[in-house]
């Protein structure tokens with residue numbers, strides 16, 4: 347019987363290598379049909395996974411990935427790494443400014459079409475910088491991290507581009523009405539910065555570091571910022587002509603853009619912590635020595651898995 351990859355974390359969660367590779371293969375087919383230069387890289391993404399194994403635990407120590415923004419394999423790995431790095435930045439920010447407050451701000455606007463998406467994303471970017479140049483929005487701001495997310499609206503065939511921002515504010519933000527900005531006021535500031543002729547929907551809420559329940563915690567807001575820019579289920583439905591249009595539009599709109607941008611102390615801390623490049627697979631934490639682990643005395647051996655496109659599984663080499 348063929349040995350199939352089963353990578354289960356210490357918390358008992360199985361890693362979705364197989365699901366991701368199946369989606370990655372579909373994405374690879376699309377970029378091939380669209381004649382993108384990178385298509386060969388995408389097709390080969392994550393074909394071979396080399397793990398270090400000690401007992402039941404596997405740790406990836408070498409693999410080759412395509413790093414394409416829309417690749418389901420790569421954006422899963424990137425989101426995990428981004429989320430981890432963001433948690434380090436947040437912890438350090440609170441260490442340096444214990445009275446600092448986090449807000450989670452969502453900025454929206456009307457949907458774009460396939461032909462306007464790229465320009466609207468660029469305009470949104472410029473408007474974001476204007477938003478924090480106003481006296482009231484800037485005076486309590488310590489730093490921010492922002493991500494842009496896009497969802498596809500099937501019914502209207504439009505794209506909903508919006509920004510998630512984690513704001514780190516001085517505690518004086520809540521002092522009085524000269525400092526505190528109500529949701530309706532945030533909407534006015536966004537309208538002005540974004541130069542809109544309508545009231546945009548803006549949502550703002552305070553997030554706390556130690557709240558366990560769902561959507562109000564800092565950790566879940568950080569995950570929201572660090573997650574994928576576009577859900578792969580929005581462009582990989584299996585309906586080919588429809589998917590090709592959406593993939594083409596997104597590839598064009600996201601080309602040469604960054605998913606995350608940092609400002610203020612969060613930007614400084616990110617540099618201080620010397621966090622490695624998100625697309626670097628050779629970071630020191632990935633360096634694992636085979637042989638006997640001196641800390642545990644356990645034997646660490648190499649186990650390699652190769653993707654089999656016929657059986658749709660990772661099989662032991």
Ligand SMILES: [Zn+2]
Nearest residue numbers: 391412417420
């Ligand atoms: Zn990839």
